[in-house]
Each structure stands twice: as structure tokens, then as C-alpha cells.
Amino acid sequence: MAVDENQLCVICAWRGTCSKKFSGGGGYLHCADFVRDIALKPPQEIKKVNILLTGKPGSGKTTLVIKLVTEMISQLRVRPGGFYTHETKEGFFRSGFKIFSFDGKEAVLADTKLESPYKSGKYGVDIKALEDIGVASIESAVSDKDKDVIVIDEIGSMETLSDRFKEAVLKALDSPKIVVATIQHEGNGYIFQIKNREDVKIIEVTEANREMLVEKIIPMMS
Numbered sequence: 001m002a003v004d005e006n007q008l009c010v011i012c013a014w015r016g017t018c019s020k021k022f023s024g025g026g027g028y029l030h031c032a033d034f035v036r037d038i039a040l041k042p043p044q045e046i047k048k049v050n051i052l053l054t055g056k057p058g059s060g061k062t063t064l065v066i067k068l069v070t071e072m073i074s075q076l077r078v079r080p081g082g083f084y085t086h087e088t089k090e091g092f093f094r095s096g097f098k099i100f101s102f103d104g105k106e107a108v109l110a111d112t113k114l115e116s117p118y119k120s121g122k123y124g125v126d127i128k129a130l131e132d133i134g135v136a137s138i139e140s141a142v143s144d145k146d147k148d149v150i151v152i153d154e155i156g157s158m159e160t161l162s163d164r165f166k167e168a169v170l171k172a173l174d175s176p177k178i179v180v181a182t183i184q185h186e187g188n189g190y191i192f193q194i195k196n197r198e199d200v201k202i203i204e205v206t207e208a209n210r211e212m213l214v215e216k217i218i219p220m221m222s
Helices: 061-076 127-143 163-174 190-195 213-221
Strands: 023-025 028-030 050-055 080-090 093-101 106-111 123-125 149-155 178-184 200-204
Touching (some): 050 190, 050 213, 061 080, 080 106, 093 127, 149 163, 163 190, 178 190, 178 213
Parallel strands (some): 050 178
Antiparallel strands (some): 093 106, 106 123
């Protein structure tokens, strides 16, 4: 059933200059002189944008995510949920990755020495760690009213070994909350599907632009 548009609304009735008289009826307060402000977009045209950061390995995507989270908290006063990853090294060489949730949990996500039936390149992947920390943090951020932004670092071949992870990412993207995620630079199938959603903005991260991207992205979230 369509709602009568001539009702009390934030477009005109709450302006300080409003002195109109309203009458009740049908659960609404009606305004006989209602006029839509054409300078404002109708609600259906205002859509959230999920931000996907992509780039070649070593471009600094995770470093950018951490900087973004810091600025989100200090500038926008938002509360992030989700997780981020960090590489581990043996000497000068990368040996694996650890996973950290924003509620303080951490574990080894993948390592060259990890024995696992799940493999991504030279790394054995601990799917239980991914799901217990990464997936659980996404699911919690979607449902927790005290979390404003969902951070996912990253959506890649390693993480998409988990069907539960893939489902959690889709639920996060479909939620009313903004998602800030890193995503594998190359990929087809599921990764291609995520990149081609209408509600995502893909930003290429390079060594040349990564220092300037925080100032570009923060206004997109406010």
C-alpha cells in the first residue's frame, strides 16, 4: 500500500522556518502544503558504497587499510569490525601470514611450514583460524549495532578456500554497513563476481598513490 507523500517529513516539515499546521490521520501527520525539495536526492538514489582496494602484491594494501582505520576512528568516530592480516618473515623472505581481529584475537593464518590439506601457492592455510577469527569477526560486525564499518583484509585465493568466508563476505556487502576490503588483483570466479557488483568502488593501490589515498577515501565514507 502506497503511503501518502503529504506527511511530516525531514525534507520540509522539520525546517526551523516551518510553521505549518498538521492534522493526524492513519498514523501519520499530514501536511497539505508539502513540496518536495528537488535539490535533495530521493532516498532510493542514495546508495552506500563498498570500497575495494586492489593492487599487485607489495603495493601496500594492508598498510593503507590500517591507516584508513586509524583515520576512520579519529575523524569520523566510527567503530570498525572485521579483521586484517600481516605477513611474517624468516630473514628477508616472507614465510606466511597472521590474522588479527579488531576485538583482539590473532592466529597464524598461513605458513610455508604449515601442514594443511588447504594450500594457496607455497603456503599451507589454517582454515580453522580463518573461520574462528576472520569469518567470526565479519559475522559479528554485520550483526553488532555498535560496529559501523566492516574491514576485510583480504578477499583472495587463500581466504576463498572457505565457503563460510565467501558467504560472510556477501552478507557484509549486502548489509547496510560500509565494507572496506582488500581484494586480490587478479582472479576469476568468486573474486570476479565481487569486483563486478554494482555497489562496489574499486581503487587501485600503487606505490605511487598509496600515500594520497586516505584523503581520497575518507570523504567517500561520510
